[in-house]
Amino acid sequence: MPELSTLTVKDIGSFFVGGIQARLSGREVREVHFAKDAPPLRVDPNGRYPSGHIYVQFVRLERPSGLPIVFLNGGTFTGAMWETTPDGRPGWQRLFLGRGHDTYLSDAVGRGRSGFSPFPEIFRTAPLFRPIEETSRLLRIGSFDEQERLSTYLNTQFPVSQFDAFVKQSVPRFAGSDELERDAFAELLSMVGPCIVIAQSSGGYLATELAARNVGTIAAIVTVEMTAFPYLGAAELQALTGVPQLILWGDHIANSQMWQTTRSASDRYAETVNRNGGNVTNLDLPSIGHFGNTHQMMMDLNNADIAALIGEWLDRRH
Amino acid sequence: MPELSTLTVKDIGSFFVGGIQARLSGREVREVHFAKDAPPLRVDPNGRYPSGHIYVQFVRLERPSGLPIVFLNGGTFTGAMWETTPDGRPGWQRLFLGRGHDTYLSDAVGRGRSGFSPFPEIFRTAPLFRPIEETSRLLRIGSFDEQERLSTYLNTQFPVSQFDAFVKQSVPRFAGSDELERDAFAELLSMVGPCIVIAQSSGGYLATELAARNVGTIAAIVTVEMTAFPYLGAAELQALTGVPQLILWGDHIANSQMWQTTRSASDRYAETVNRNGGNVTNLDLPSIGHFGNTHQMMMDLNNADIAALIGEWLDRRH
Numbered sequence: 001m002p003e004l005s006t007l008t009v010k011d012i013g014s015f016f017v018g019g020i021q022a023r024l025s026g027r028e029v030r031e032v033h034f035a036k037d038a039p040p041l042r043v044d045p046n047g048r049y050p051s052g053h054i055y056v057q058f059v060r061l062e063r064p065s066g067l068p069i070v071f072l073n074g075g076t077f078t079g080a081m082w083e084t085t086p087d088g089r090p091g092w093q094r095l096f097l098g099r100g101h102d103t104y105l106s107d108a109v110g111r112g113r114s115g116f117s118p119f120p121e122i123f124r125t126a127p128l129f130r131p132i133e134e135t136s137r138l139l140r141i142g143s144f145d146e147q148e149r150l151s152t153y154l155n156t157q158f159p160v161s162q163f164d165a166f167v168k169q170s171v172p173r174f175a176g177s178d179e180l181e182r183d184a185f186a187e188l189l190s191m192v193g194p195c196i197v198i199a200q201s202s203g204g205y206l207a208t209e210l211a212a213r214n215v216g217t218i219a220a221i222v223t224v225e226m227t228a229f230p231y232l233g234a235a236e237l238q239a240l241t242g243v244p245q246l247i248l249w250g251d252h253i254a255n256s257q258m259w260q261t262t263r264s265a266s267d268r269y270a271e272t273v274n275r276n277g278g279n280v281t282n283l284d285l286p287s288i289g290h291f292g293n294t295h296q297m298m299m300d301l302n303n304a305d306i307a308a309l310i311g312e313w314l315d316r317r318h
Numbered sequence: 319m320p321e322l323s324t325l326t327v328k329d330i331g332s333f334f335v336g337g338i339q340a341r342l343s344g345r346e347v348r349e350v351h352f353a354k355d356a357p358p359l360r361v362d363p364n365g366r367y368p369s370g371h372i373y374v375q376f377v378r379l380e381r382p383s384g385l386p387i388v389f390l391n392g393g394t395f396t397g398a399m400w401e402t403t404p405d406g407r408p409g410w411q412r413l414f415l416g417r418g419h420d421t422y423l424s425d426a427v428g429r430g431r432s433g434f435s436p437f438p439e440i441f442r443t444a445p446l447f448r449p450i451e452e453t454s455r456l457l458r459i460g461s462f463d464e465q466e467r468l469s470t471y472l473n474t475q476f477p478v479s480q481f482d483a484f485v486k487q488s489v490p491r492f493a494g495s496d497e498l499e500r501d502a503f504a505e506l507l508s509m510v511g512p513c514i515v516i517a518q519s520s521g522g523y524l525a526t527e528l529a530a531r532n533v534g535t536i537a538a539i540v541t542v543e544m545t546a547f548p549y550l551g552a553a554e555l556q557a558l559t560g561v562p563q564l565i566l567w568g569d570h571i572a573n574s575q576m577w578q579t580t581r582s583a584s585d586r587y588a589e590t591v592n593r594n595g596g597n598v599t600n601l602d603l604p605s606i607g608h609f610g611n612t613h614q615m616m617m618d619l620n621n622a623d624i625a626a627l628i629g630e631w632l633d634r635r636h
Contacts, residue, residue: 013402045448059330
């Protein structure tokens with residue numbers, strides 16, 4: 001691992017943006033014991049609850065040399081996915097700080113430090129939990145056999161020995177908070193000003209929707225394996241024209257029907273935007289000699305190489 | 319606000335420690351639409367889930383000048399409570415980094431980026447949600463009238479204008495994960511080595527229990543308004559003898575039966591430990607001229623004064 005230079009940090013901290021307050025009434029009051037040596041606490045659920053806001057953790061450098069980067073997490077993860085890798089190597093947050101960018105790591109609505117609200121009264125659905133077998137399969141890390149042994153691709157770049165540490169990053173997810181989520185991120189982007197967005201999976205859909213609606217001042221979007229593509233009317237196409245997009249794809253896409261379908265949809269998306277004057281690039285990492293990458297390429301063993309590749313693409317844009 | 323000097327940071331990142339893997343079986347498989355433009359995802363809840371682990375975010379300085387500080391959050395909050403205040407001033411994380419300490423901010427089990435597990439199968443209880451009216455009252459920030467106006471003490475140090483931003487920090491809580499939580503923090507302490515623990519509320523109970531069981535190498539514990547006190551047998555008293563403790567108390571304790579009871583219990587706790595050779599100090603901030611502090615004193619308007627007071631207490635210990 002290359003030695004990383006120290007960072008001269010002006011400020012580090014966090015804030016919360018977006019959201020509403022919703023009300024519950026007519027619910028039962030209870031007494032709950034939280035700790036065995038503590039007196040019971042009376043819990044009255046009736047009242048107002050904040051909902052639909054997001055947590056944002058920031059690091060601001062003394063002398064940034066590029067635009068700030070806003071990181072958007074994928075479905076069942078939080079901003080922690082961009083921090084250290086499960087095997088303790090620097091994540092993309094650290095690597096892009098090292099390249100001179102301020103960083104903003106968000107937790108999407110209902111995940112991590114963004115909290116969640118009483119359901120089904122305020123959040124419309126119950127949390128959805130994903131077992132590690134499903135996580136492993138969906139992210140193309142590998143599959144478990146009956147003896148609970150994990151089989152991976154021989155060339156996998158995932159730090160497989162730390163799979164059990166990795167799955168601790170996974171959090172439940174709630175469906176159906178699209179509107180509030182978009183509003184919260186719109187507020188974040190207006191606070192940050194001109195920025196680059198680096199997203200994964202469903203985070204890339206959100207980033208593209210924001211750009212398509214002319215929200216904020218997004219200079220470029222880099223998405224790791226975008227899993228959904230927004231509606232493209234004339235206004236959306238016009239807005240997306242000004243936002244270069246790099247969509248990165250890992251290895252072994254062809255072995256999964258779901259990933260093949262998604263990969264094809266991304267080609268159609270790029271063609272449509274580019275035919276209207278846009279600049280969307282789908283980059284298959286194997287086509288340039290990076291083999292074995294998973295959906296979690298920000299923590300794969302070659303994550304520094306891919307960060308460098310993104311950095312060079314960003315440099316060519318500005 | 320005093321100008322803060324820049325930080326020379328060697329590393330910033332996060333890791334997860336502790337926890338188990340638990341299994342669910344025999345549950346229904348469903349299809350769920352997460353985003354309106356995405357294909358449905360098949361959700362099979364059967365399988366293994368990580369549970370009872372904790373998220374830890376760290377900042378390591380190039381040249382620390384004191385012991386690292388591990389921060390433990392209170393009941394319905396996460397490590398975010400130690401970061402920036404709701405009105406954008408530096409939190410205790412930033413202030414103690416400025417004093418030369420590496421910082422480790424954890425999210426307790428079931429909260430924030432530590433995630434939560436299917437309930438009631440793995441986590442024994444459903445999440446408990448606390449409305450803002452209850453949060454405000456319990457933390458001695460103020461009370462809401464029928465017109466939803468917040469009345470506070472005239473001398474309150476809470477940044478009341480940012481109350482709505484503050485409550486976004488609140489997260490649901492699950493009862494009954496004491497054992498796993500203690501194990502996870504034991505693993506954290508063994509990784510960090512000799513350290514200071516700064517905790518709030520139920521976090522102080524956890525810190526004291528760890529010290530009482532000789533877990534880790536805790537040089538000192540500072541607790542903001544400790545709400546529960548561990549069992550003290552001969553072994554526990556012996557272990558606590560070597561760990562100086564400062565317990566800080568804010569203003570208006572006498573106006574709340576619950577806080578009065580807790581404050582008295584803390585006196586009895588200190589007397590018992592000190593009679594056996596320990597060094598526990600209950601410090602009422604009003605008694606030394608700091609008035610109007612709430613249970614959230616790490617974000618009160620005079621939070622830098624209180625951080626300095628803690629810093630001086632720590633300096634006198636070493």
